[in-house]
Amino acid sequence: MPDGNIGQSFRRTEDLRFLTGQGRYVTDIATPGTLHGHVLRSPHAHARITGIDAAAARAMPGVRLVLTHADLAAEGIGPLPCPAVVATVAPIIIPARHALAADAVRHVGEAVAFVVAETAAQARDAAEAIAVGYDPLPAVVDSRAALAPGAPQLWPEAPGNAVFRFERGDRAATEAGFAAAAHVVELELINNRIHAAPIEPRAAVARWDGTRFDLLLSGQGVHGIRRQLAEAVFHLPEERFRLHCPDVGGGFGLKNFLFGEYVALLVAARRLGTPVAWVADYTEEFQAAVHARDLRGRARLALDAEGRFLALQADMAADMGAYCSANGPACPTIRSRPPSAASMPSPPSSLR
Secondary structure (H helix, E strand, O other): OOHHHOOOOOOOOOHHHHHOOOOOOHHHOOOOOOEEEEEEEOOOOOEEEEEEEOHHHHOOOOEEEEEOHHHHHHOOOOOEOOOOOOOOOOOOOOOOEOOOOOOEEOOOOOEEEEEEEOOHHHHHHHHHOOEEEEEEOOOOOOHHHHHOOOOOOOOOOOHHHEEEEOOOOOHHHHHHHHHOOOEEEEEEEEEEEEOOOOOOOOEEEEEEOOOOEEEEEOOOOHHHHHHHHHHHHHOOOHHHEEEEOOOOOOOOOHHHOOOHHHHHHHHHHHHHOOOEEEEOOHHHHHHHOOOEEEEEEEEEEEEOOOOOEEEEEEEEEEEOOOOOOOOHHHOOOOOOOOOOOOEOOOOEEEOO
16 A cells, blocks of 8 residues: 555445445355254363263254264264464373364363254254263363362363463573562563454354365354364365355454364265254354453563663463364464563463
8 A cells, every 4th residue: 555545544345235234144145955053062161971862852853963972983073173383392282172072071162962953943952852961070260270289180181281381582581680670570460361252153054065065154264274174174185175255244363263063064964965054142152162362470570770671571371271272372372472582471371
């Protein structure tokens, strides 16, 4: 844009149709014969699954399919990947995150079963008929509490609930700055958890034509989602997947991610040979879509006698949640602006 145009207003070409109700979103695109999916979610923050009985649900009117983790595993469906590359102090621990819970649930709203029926109401009613046996386990929802001795253990492969430790900066220069400081200021910091809460919740329609998947979704970053579906989940070439988005009613980063609901939709469409649609409600979005931030810790600033900064140190705990999402480990580490040479943040990140 020429410098002379900086600060000037420009008309956007798309606003007229948005303001006059002419937007085209996932739920505006009707496909004859489309079935409807509904997700049965965990009411527990942490519990062992002792059994799933879906016989009654499968016998209900209009029900065409009920999927559980066992069904996905039988088709060789892999877990959702976490491809973020972060130079951690020790190798990062990435517990397996399945599209449908396997042996345990680890947050309220985790998907346990996926029901497909002729109508959305039939799918919802059938989901309520599924009997799931839960053995509740202790839970912890605060990152500092999760790292404390004796805290409930979420993943056996992540002792103490720590999945990685990250350091950045010059440790020796930082220590020297504090040793020479005339004043040291300390502050407890909480960067609270947030949720994007877009006006249009997540929605998708999956199709299978016998050789290729098609996924219409309200999404962002579809190239990354396509690559993760192909390489990590279905173990198929990328050209076997077509992802496309119409208008998107807000995303704010939330819709950049691969979600288990997309996997269940694609499996269901392949099994049934019929388009299958799923639309989240707002409660599901808060329970099962990605959250952000949730950093807790202490920052220390070293100053000389005239108030000039000498060094900065931050010790932060970043809550990764029950699982590491695709970009989760990168957000509190390498996605921030690089600090100065005399700073040294070292956050032990924890699982919720």
